[in-house]
Amino acid sequence: MGLFAQNETLNWYFGNNAAFNFKDGKIKVLENSAMNTPQGSASISDTNGNLLFYTNGETVWNKNHQIMENGDNLFGDKNNTQSTIIIPKPNSDLIYYVFSTKNQSTNSDGVQDPQAGLHYSEIEISNTYPLGKIINKNINLRRFTSERLTAVHHKDGKSIWLISVGKIDADATVDTFLNFKIDETGVSNAPISSTVEDFRSNKGQMKVSPDSKKIVVISFAFTVYVFDFDSETGIVKSNNIIGLKIDFGSGFGAFGVEFSQSSELLYISTAFFGGSFSYAILQHKMSEPLTGFDYPPIGKIIFQSSKYAPGSLQLAPNGKIYAALSENDSDGNLIPSSKIGVINNPEIVGEGANYAHDSQSVSPGFSSKGLPNFIQSYFASRIITENKCLVDEFSFSADSYSNITNIDWDFGDGTFANGINVKHIYSAPGNYNVKAILTVNNSKISIYKTVEVYSLPSLKSNQEIVECDDNMDGLSTFNLYTIKQKITNPSLDETLYFYENQTDLNNDNNRILNPENFNNSIPNQGIFVKVINQNGCFETTSFTVTARFVSLGTISDFYTCENSDGISGNQIGNFNGRAIATSIKNQLGISDRTSLKFYPSYIEAQTNTNELIGAFSSKTATIFVKAQEADFSCGGIQSFNVIVNPDPIINLQDTYSICFNPSLKPPVIISADASNDRYEWRNSQGSIISVSKDFILDTVGEFSLTAYKAENGLLCSNSKTFVVENPEKAIFTNIEVNTEDETNNIVTVSIEGNSTYEFSLDNVNFSGNSTMFTFNNVEAGLRTIYVRDINNCEELIFTEVAVIGFKEYFTPNDDGKNDYWNICGLNETSFRSINVRIFDRYGKLIHQITNFTSLGWDGTYNSEKLIANNYWFKADIIDKDNNLISKTGYFSLIRN
Incomplete structure (x- = not known):
């Protein structure tokens, strides 16, 4: 929808030589700007929409894009968010006021900047000065201020409020609104003061709603402040806070803000801090409760990007909201952009707001962080109506910043009317550009709005559904929805309702509840249908349901x-x-x-x-x-x-077992089902290794059978994969070596398996018939134990064991029994060398055994008896085959 406010806002100058014109509702890029400003700017046109001048708060350019006479060195700062705003003097066609802001600062000597604060300059445009001249310059209104300025009409519809905010002096800890009334006498020297909380930041936009009821102040510190504003008295009252924190350490840092034309929706441009860094535009419905500092923040995210940073937001004459854009370069620095974003439908909640990112070019100019600043109530003038269906009656009214005394209407179809509230019926569907000329305070304001007249569904008449009748009685079951492809375009998003008579259709009574399974009650019954399109517009028609008996004949299987x-x-x-x-x-x-x-x-x-x-x-x-x-x-x-x-029959197991050496046993043969016609046995590589019905299992691996059977003229197949494996071999569970009797080394072996087993030390002579066996008189040294199952089917298993004994304790009390600790089972015949080291609990070496004739350790160190305790040993033994046997452990010294 296009919507256009009064002509003073039709020309926009901002950024780096960027400019637009909104005449007739069509945005046109201008290439004549002489201004380069990173943030704040303002421009103004006459009542016919012709450019008068524009400014960045420091310099003023006239309509010929030249610096206006005396138009430089204004006490503003183009780096401020809202460095300037232009307000025409009420009841004057000659005088305009340019207001400028500059943050207070001090030099190294502590001297304050004399140009800081809020100032205004007076411009005269007359026959004497047709291109304008600043006749009064840099008149101070307040010494301390923030970067924020906005303005709105007084309740009387004539005067205008200039709204400023900031610290009242250098020692102030809170912020104060100073609102200056501008009327036909000029700028008031007695501002209305309203003290509020500390905003904690001078940066960020401030906007008053077009209906002049709310003021919103942005603070970059995760906070948006909302105030009530009385446009009659100029008093600001604290209302609440929109918290933009996600959690304690992250949230949205706000910068720009703007209301929709109805003042019902608020938009906030932000940068997100915490985790990943990105930029976003939030939407908040003003009728919803505010959250204060509660988490999470309120608002819907309608745009998010890690590359493009939205800056100032500004409502435009067409009712859309534009977003200044900067973009991140390859080094992560923000640079100007050749495009800006636009919220196309700012009166719609959620995605329907239709934010189009970087969709509006400003080339050859560039956008940065700022857009021009205007009197917000200029945008309050709007046509109020809704799109309707053809033949439905439109109601038209309008709204503005002051009382409307008359409206002249042009409905865009060649018809006209006069009145505050009028009605109109269009004769054809389509888009119509409606123009309303409002009379407000004896001034004429032209506004526009594009309305759409929705078309009705286009339906064909005299159609029928013909279904099959199985008994020639003229009755059948019908899916009434199949009529859609005959009476309308079936691809359209339309809803159909069905009725059995015209009266029910007219009154929307007794809808057919099961139209997809409808049984007619009489042959050739008439059905009535209402078709509703996606815009809610409907049309009606009727059709006939007919049953026809047709015999096709017998069909083979x-x-x-x-x-x-x-x-x-x-x-x-x-x-x-x-x-x-x-x-x-x-x-x-x-x-x-x-x-x-x-x-x-x-x-x-x-x-x-x-x-x-x-x-x-x-x-x-x-x-x-x-x-x-x-x-x-x-x-x-x-x-x-x-x-x-059915599948050819395959009766095979998933797994078969064959002996480890199958040649020692009769062959294992499996057979395919004899009812099949053909067989293919394959190995794991997919190669066919047999086509016989029977298959000999003589090796382990994965195999498959594919069986084929011809039936009903088709050759069908079925496959099964199976595995051939050896029996699970036994495992050693325990081996005990006993060398306490130096004349008889004993080794006891225990295994776990699925058979009965024989045991051997030479793999030739086997003994035993169980899962346990004891060897006696085992020669000391490193020995190999062999085990096989008595059926000679499992794989032989074997392991090595060191036949060496380690005493668990000794009692050196000179009684001739167990007086020495040593390693048992060692001799020079079976072993080449021995090295046994004994340590106390602290790791100190206290004894060493290096020859086979040693009695062992007697429990002393340097001829002193050691106390009863645990001691540790490390033994390195080499047998006759040069095998190294290493053992570690501990034992106890016991004294009575």
């Missing part, structure tokens, strides 16, 4: 293999619907102009529901084919059978 769907054993197969349709047409001599469709049941064929499309899956079942003529009428319904051939 169709077959498929059970595993044709890729799954064996589910009794379901795949059928090629296209091939079946071709075969049926050939069988029955049906024309190619007739389409055939398949359904699971007769009633579903009648109602055209649950069609089996293309290749369909089915168990053995009865299927119904429906012949549909070119006019969508029924050309007959006939049943036929689809039959799923």
Whole structure:
């Protein structure tokens, strides 16, 4: 929708030589700007929309884009968010005021900047000064201020409020609104003061709502302040806070803000801090409660980007909101952009607001962080109506910043009217540019709005649904929704309601509740339908439901293999619907102009529901084919059978076991089912290794059988994979070596397995018949133990064991018994060398045994008896085969 306010706002000058014109509601890029400003600017046009001048708060350029006479060195700062605003003197066609802001600062000597604060300059545009001249310059209003300025009309509709905010002096800890009334006498020297909380930042936009009821102040510190404003008294009252924190350390730092034209929706441009860094535009509905500092923040995110940073937001004459843009370069620095963003439908909540990112070019100019600043109530003038359907009556009214005394209407279709509230009916659908000339305070304000007259559904009459009749009684079951393809474009998003008579349709009573499964009560029954399009517009018509008896003839059966769907054993197969349709047409001599469709049941064929499309899956079942003529009428319904051939039988196990050495045993033979016609045995590489019915298992691995069987004219197959493996071999569970008796070394072996086993130390002579065996008189040294199952089927197992004994304790009390600790089972015949080191609990070496004749350790150190305690040893022993045997452990010294 296009919506245009009064002409003073039609020309925008901002950024780096960027400029727009909004005349007639069409945005036009201008290439004549002489201004380069990173942030704040303002421009103003006359009541006919002709540019008068523009400024960045430091310099003023006239309509010829030259610096205005005396138009430089204004006490503003173009780096301020809202460095300036232009306000025409009420009841004067000659005088304009340029207000400028500059933050207070001090030099190294502590001297304050004399140019800081809020100042205004007076411009005269007259026959004497046709291009304008500053006749009074840099008149101070307040010494301390923020970067924020906005303005709105007084409640009287004539005077204007200049709204400023900031610290009242250098020592102030809170912020204060100083609102200056501008009327026909000029700028008031007695501002209305309202003290509020500390905003904690001078940066960020401030806006008053077009209806002049709210003021919003942005603070970059995760906060948006909302105030009530009395446009009659100029008093500001604290209302609440919009908190933009996500959690304690992250949130949205706000910069720009703007109201929609109705003042009902608020938009905030932000940078997100915490985790990943990105930029966003938030939307808040002003009728919803504010959150204060609660988490999470309120508002819907309508735009988010890590590259483009939205800056100032500004409502435009067309009712849209524009967003100044900067973008991140490859080094992460913000640079000006050749495009800006636009919120196309700012009165719609959520995604419907339709933010179009970088959609509006400003080339050859560039956008940075600022857009021009205007009197906000200029945008309050608007046409109020809603789009409607053809033949529906439109209601037109308007709103403005002051009382409207008259409106002249041009409805855009060649008809006109006069009045505050008028009605109109359009004769054709389409878009119409409505113009309203408002009389406000004896001034004429021209505003526009594009309205859309929605078309009605276009319906064909005298149509019918023809369904098949199975008994020639003229009655059948119908899917009434199939009429859509006959009476309208079936691709359109339209809703259909059905009735059995015109009266019910007119009153919307007794809708047919099951239109997809409707049974007519009389032959050739008339049905009435209301069709509603996506805009809610409707049209009506009627049609006839007719039942026709048609016999197609007998259809032969169709077959498929059970595993044709890729799954064996589910009794379901795949059928090629296209091939079946071709075969049926050939069988029955049906024309190619007739389409055939398949359904699971007769009633579903009648109602055209649950069609089996293309290749369909089915168990053995009865299927119904429906012949549909070119006019969508029924050309007959006939049943036929689809039959799923069962899988060829395979009765094989998943796993077979053969001996480790199969040549020692009779061969293991498995057999395929004799009912099949052909066999293919394959190895794990997929190579066919046999085509016989029987298969000998003589090696381990993965194998498969594919069996083939011819049935009903089809050769079907079935496959199964199986594994051939050796028996699980036994495992050693425990080996105990006892060398306490120096004349008889004993080794006891325990195993776990699925058979009975024999044991050997030389792999030649085996003994035993169990899972445990004890060897006696075992020669000391590193020995190998062999174990085999008595059936000679499992794999032989073996392990090595060191036949060496380590005492767990000794008692050196000179009684001739167990007085020494040593390693048992060692001698010079079986071993080459020995090195046993004994340590106390602190790791101190206290004894060493290096020869085979040593009695061992007697419990002393440097001839002193050591206390009873635990001691540690490390033994390195080399046998006759040069095998190293290393042992570590501990033992106890016990004294009585």
